[in-house]
Amino acid sequence: QVQFVESGGGLVQPGGSLRLSCAASGIAFDLYAMAWYRQAPGKQRQLVAFIDSSGGTNLPDFVKGRFTISRDNTKNTVYLQMNSLKPEDTAVYYCNAYNNPFGVWGQGTQVTVSS
Numbered sequence: 001q002v003q004f005v006e007s008g009g010g011l012v013q014p015g016g017s018l019r020l021s022c023a024a025s026g027i028a029f030d031l032y033a034m035a036w037y038r039q040a041p042g043k044q045r046q047l048v049a050f051i052d053s054s055g056g057t058n059l060p061d062f063v064k065g066r067f068t069i070s071r072d073n074t075k076n077t078v079y080l081q082m083n084s085l086k087p088e089d090t091a092v093y094y095c096n097a098y099n100n101p102f103g104v105w106g107q108g109t110q111v112t113v114s115s
Helices: none
Strands: 003-007 010-012 018-025 034-039 046-051 067-072 077-082 091-097 109-113
Touching: 003 091, 018 034, 018 091, 018 109, 034 067, 034 077, 046 067, 046 077, 077 091
Parallel strands: 010 109
Antiparallel strands: 003 018, 018 077, 034 046, 034 091, 067 077, 091 109
8 A cells, every 4th residue: 555654844933844754565676766745725736846766856946955865765754854944845755656556645744934
């Protein structure tokens, strides 16, 4: 059974940092590119970070320089380090295999950036 379990969200002030974790199970984790997505209220889910099976990364401009994605294949876990957080980063954050090949989403973790 494919499962993604996200954790590490919370309430943080603007300019603060959070580190999200996502534990994957039921997949050959080291073979898959992984990604973090987010969805704010009333908006579509958007990609915020990508990491391929070899550790190469790509992030969109709106988080580049602030967010870092990494993975630990020994733990089947992908991480998202978020620094210099802004109120517009407020959303539910999800991880998944890139392009959601299994058609499964986790419950996500809420990130709220507010003073």
